[in-house]
Amino acid sequence: xxxxxxRSGTNLSTKSNPVILNLSQVYPDKYESAIEDFEAGNGQMxxxxxxxxxxxxxxxxxxxxxxxxxxxxxxxxxxxITGSRVFGHRLPDPKLVQLxxxxxxxxxxxxxxxxxxxxxxxxxxxVSGTGAxxxxxxxxxxxxxxxxxxxxxxDWRLDNPCVYKATIQLAEVYFYxxxxxxxxxxxxxxxxxPVSLSVR
Numbered sequence: 001x002x003x004x005x006x007r008s009g010t011n012l013s014t015k016s017n018p019v020i021l022n023l024s025q026v027y028p029d030k031y032e033s034a035i036e037d038f039e040a041g042n043g044q045m046x047x048x049x050x051x052x053x054x055x056x057x058x059x060x061x062x063x064x065x066x067x068x069x070x071x072x073x074x075x076x077x078x079x080x081i082t083g084s085r086v087f088g089h090r091l092p093d094p095k096l097v098q099l100x101x102x103x104x105x106x107x108x109x110x111x112x113x114x115x116x117x118x119x120x121x122x123x124x125x126x127v128s129g130t131g132a133x134x135x136x137x138x139x140x141x142x143x144x145x146x147x148x149x150x151x152x153x154x155d156w157r158l159d160n161p162c163v164y165k166a167t168i169q170l171a172e173v174y175f176y177x178x179x180x181x182x183x184x185x186x187x188x189x190x191x192x193x194p195v196s197l198s199v200r
Contacts, residue, residue: 019066025050025059043067043075043111047083056080057091074103078111081186082177093138097188100139100174112175116143116183119170123185124195126152128161136164136192139174143183149197166192 026034026049034049046067050059057080060067067073077099091099100108115121123141126148127134142148145163152161166189174186 019069021066022062024062025055027051038066038070038072041070041072043070043072043077044079046072047076047079050080053084056084071107074107075111077103078108078175078177082112082179082184093135096139100186105174109173109175112177112186113179115173115176115185119173120167121173121185123166123168123187123189124148125164125166125192126150126154126161127164128152128155129158130160133158134160137188139186139188141166141185141187141189143185145195147182163195163197164192165195166190 021035021038023031023034030049034046037045037049046063047056047060050056057077060073060076060080063076064073067076081096121143123143124145124147125136125138125141127136127138142151145165148163152163168185168187168189172187172189174188176185178184
Protein backbone atom coordinates (compact mmCIF):
# COMPACT_ATOMS: atom_id res chain seq x y z
CA UNK A 1 0.00 0.00 0.00
CA UNK A 2 1.42 3.38 -0.98
CA UNK A 3 1.00 6.61 0.98
CA UNK A 4 1.06 10.28 -0.06
CA UNK A 5 0.62 13.05 2.53
CA UNK A 6 -1.09 16.36 1.78
CA ARG A 7 -2.42 19.32 3.73
CA SER A 8 -5.83 17.70 4.11
CA GLY A 9 -4.48 14.36 5.21
CA THR A 10 -3.05 11.23 3.68
CA ASN A 11 -3.94 9.36 0.52
CA LEU A 12 -3.71 5.59 0.79
CA SER A 13 -3.95 3.51 -2.31
CA THR A 14 -3.63 -0.04 -3.49
CA LYS A 15 -3.92 -1.32 -7.05
CA SER A 16 -7.51 -2.42 -6.49
CA ASN A 17 -8.84 -0.09 -3.79
CA PRO A 18 -7.74 3.56 -3.61
CA VAL A 19 -8.68 5.11 -0.27
CA ILE A 20 -8.44 8.68 0.95
CA LEU A 21 -7.95 9.35 4.65
CA ASN A 22 -8.47 12.83 6.06
CA LEU A 23 -6.13 13.27 9.01
CA SER A 24 -6.96 16.91 9.68
CA GLN A 25 -8.12 15.96 13.20
CA VAL A 26 -4.87 14.13 13.99
CA TYR A 27 -1.53 15.56 15.13
CA PRO A 28 1.15 14.99 12.48
CA ASP A 29 3.23 12.83 14.79
CA LYS A 30 0.22 10.48 15.09
CA TYR A 31 -0.35 10.09 11.34
CA GLU A 32 1.54 6.82 11.06
CA SER A 33 -0.23 5.16 13.99
CA ALA A 34 -3.63 6.27 12.64
CA ILE A 35 -2.77 4.81 9.24
CA GLU A 36 -1.58 1.57 10.84
CA ASP A 37 -4.82 1.30 12.84
CA PHE A 38 -6.84 1.82 9.68
CA GLU A 39 -4.85 -0.76 7.74
CA ALA A 40 -5.19 -3.22 10.64
CA GLY A 41 -8.97 -2.77 10.62
CA ASN A 42 -9.04 -1.33 14.15
CA GLY A 43 -11.87 1.20 14.08
CA GLN A 44 -11.71 1.94 17.79
CA MET A 45 -8.03 2.90 17.80
CA UNK A 46 -8.47 4.87 14.58
CA UNK A 47 -11.15 6.97 16.33
CA UNK A 48 -8.86 7.45 19.33
CA UNK A 49 -6.18 8.98 17.08
CA UNK A 50 -8.01 12.34 17.06
CA UNK A 51 -6.60 15.44 18.82
CA UNK A 52 -8.84 14.90 21.84
CA UNK A 53 -12.17 13.40 22.84
CA UNK A 54 -14.07 16.39 21.48
CA UNK A 55 -12.67 15.79 17.98
CA UNK A 56 -13.22 12.05 17.78
CA UNK A 57 -16.62 12.15 16.11
CA UNK A 58 -15.48 14.72 13.54
CA UNK A 59 -12.45 12.55 12.83
CA UNK A 60 -14.69 9.54 12.17
CA UNK A 61 -17.24 11.44 10.08
CA UNK A 62 -14.72 13.04 7.73
CA UNK A 63 -13.38 9.52 7.10
CA UNK A 64 -16.78 7.82 6.87
CA UNK A 65 -16.37 6.75 3.25
CA UNK A 66 -12.97 5.15 3.85
CA UNK A 67 -14.12 3.51 7.08
CA UNK A 68 -17.16 2.04 5.34
CA UNK A 69 -14.96 0.62 2.60
CA UNK A 70 -12.75 -0.90 5.29
CA UNK A 71 -15.91 -2.16 7.03
CA UNK A 72 -15.00 -0.61 10.39
CA UNK A 73 -17.27 2.45 10.37
CA UNK A 74 -19.65 1.12 13.04
CA UNK A 75 -16.80 0.27 15.39
CA UNK A 76 -15.21 3.69 14.91
CA UNK A 77 -18.53 5.51 15.31
CA UNK A 78 -19.34 3.69 18.54
CA UNK A 79 -15.87 4.50 19.91
CA UNK A 80 -16.24 8.17 18.99
CA ILE A 81 -19.66 8.51 20.62
CA THR A 82 -18.73 6.75 23.86
CA GLY A 83 -15.25 8.26 24.01
CA SER A 84 -16.31 11.88 23.54
CA ARG A 85 -18.69 12.08 26.48
CA VAL A 86 -16.36 14.25 28.61
CA PHE A 87 -16.45 17.16 26.15
CA GLY A 88 -19.64 16.12 24.33
CA HIS A 89 -19.87 15.20 20.69
CA ARG A 90 -22.05 18.27 19.90
CA LEU A 91 -24.16 16.48 17.30
CA PRO A 92 -27.97 16.93 17.42
CA ASP A 93 -29.95 13.81 18.22
CA PRO A 94 -31.73 13.72 14.81
CA LYS A 95 -28.31 13.64 13.13
CA LEU A 96 -27.23 10.81 15.40
CA VAL A 97 -30.38 8.88 14.54
CA GLN A 98 -29.63 9.38 10.85
CA LEU A 99 -26.09 8.10 11.38
CA UNK A 100 -27.18 5.08 13.40
CA UNK A 101 -29.96 4.16 10.99
CA UNK A 102 -27.47 4.24 8.13
CA UNK A 103 -25.24 1.69 9.87
CA UNK A 104 -25.20 -2.05 9.72
CA UNK A 105 -27.28 -2.43 12.89
CA UNK A 106 -25.85 -5.81 13.81
CA UNK A 107 -22.28 -4.46 13.55
CA UNK A 108 -23.20 -1.32 15.50
CA UNK A 109 -24.72 -3.38 18.31
CA UNK A 110 -21.65 -5.64 18.34
CA UNK A 111 -19.35 -2.59 18.50
CA UNK A 112 -20.71 -1.77 21.94
CA UNK A 113 -20.54 -3.92 25.04
CA UNK A 114 -22.72 -6.96 25.57
CA UNK A 115 -26.12 -6.19 27.03
CA UNK A 116 -26.26 -7.34 30.68
CA UNK A 117 -29.60 -9.02 29.97
CA UNK A 118 -31.79 -9.78 27.01
CA UNK A 119 -34.63 -7.47 25.89
CA UNK A 120 -37.23 -6.39 26.58
CA UNK A 121 -35.35 -3.84 28.68
CA UNK A 122 -36.65 -1.16 31.01
CA UNK A 123 -34.64 2.03 30.49
CA UNK A 124 -34.72 5.48 32.10
CA UNK A 125 -33.74 8.98 31.03
CA UNK A 126 -33.31 11.96 33.34
CA VAL A 127 -34.18 15.37 31.90
CA SER A 128 -34.64 18.93 33.13
CA GLY A 129 -35.34 22.41 31.87
CA THR A 130 -37.82 23.43 29.20
CA GLY A 131 -37.85 23.55 25.42
CA ALA A 132 -34.79 22.32 23.51
CA UNK A 133 -32.74 21.78 26.68
CA UNK A 134 -35.18 19.17 27.97
CA UNK A 135 -34.42 16.60 25.23
CA UNK A 136 -36.96 13.97 26.22
CA UNK A 137 -36.31 12.20 22.92
CA UNK A 138 -32.55 11.95 23.46
CA UNK A 139 -30.81 8.69 22.61
CA UNK A 140 -28.82 8.13 25.81
CA UNK A 141 -30.82 6.09 28.34
CA UNK A 142 -29.77 4.02 31.34
CA UNK A 143 -30.79 0.75 32.93
CA UNK A 144 -30.56 2.40 36.36
CA UNK A 145 -33.32 4.56 37.86
CA UNK A 146 -30.83 6.02 40.35
CA UNK A 147 -28.48 7.13 37.57
CA UNK A 148 -31.39 8.68 35.65
CA UNK A 149 -32.37 10.63 38.77
CA UNK A 150 -28.81 11.94 39.08
CA UNK A 151 -28.86 13.02 35.43
CA UNK A 152 -32.15 14.85 35.97
CA UNK A 153 -30.72 17.07 38.74
CA UNK A 154 -27.05 17.32 37.74
CA ASP A 155 -27.41 20.85 36.29
CA TRP A 156 -28.65 23.16 39.05
CA ARG A 157 -29.40 25.89 36.49
CA LEU A 158 -32.26 23.88 34.97
CA ASP A 159 -35.61 23.47 36.69
CA ASN A 160 -38.41 20.92 36.41
CA PRO A 161 -36.33 17.72 36.65
CA CYS A 162 -38.08 14.54 35.59
CA VAL A 163 -37.28 10.90 34.80
CA TYR A 164 -38.85 9.06 31.89
CA LYS A 165 -39.27 5.31 31.64
CA ALA A 166 -39.57 3.11 28.55
CA THR A 167 -39.65 -0.57 27.75
CA ILE A 168 -37.67 -1.37 24.62
CA GLN A 169 -37.07 -4.32 22.33
CA LEU A 170 -33.78 -5.24 20.70
CA ALA A 171 -34.83 -3.55 17.44
CA GLU A 172 -34.86 -0.20 19.30
CA VAL A 173 -31.32 -0.62 20.68
CA TYR A 174 -28.35 0.88 18.81
CA PHE A 175 -25.66 -0.22 21.27
CA TYR A 176 -24.88 -0.56 24.98
CA UNK A 177 -21.90 0.77 26.91
CA UNK A 178 -20.84 0.94 30.55
CA UNK A 179 -17.65 2.90 29.86
CA UNK A 180 -18.73 5.63 32.29
CA UNK A 181 -20.35 3.21 34.76
CA UNK A 182 -23.75 4.54 33.73
CA UNK A 183 -25.29 1.34 32.27
CA UNK A 184 -25.96 3.36 29.13
CA UNK A 185 -28.20 2.18 26.31
CA UNK A 186 -28.23 4.17 23.09
CA UNK A 187 -31.73 3.59 21.82
CA UNK A 188 -34.84 5.19 20.33
CA UNK A 189 -37.86 4.12 22.39
CA UNK A 190 -41.21 4.19 20.63
CA UNK A 191 -42.96 5.50 23.75
CA UNK A 192 -41.91 6.79 27.16
CA UNK A 193 -43.77 7.93 30.26
CA PRO A 194 -42.71 10.08 33.23
CA VAL A 195 -41.97 8.26 36.47
CA SER A 196 -43.66 9.37 39.69
CA LEU A 197 -40.92 10.15 42.19
CA SER A 198 -41.01 11.30 45.79
CA VAL A 199 -38.40 13.53 47.40
CA ARG A 200 -37.25 12.58 50.88
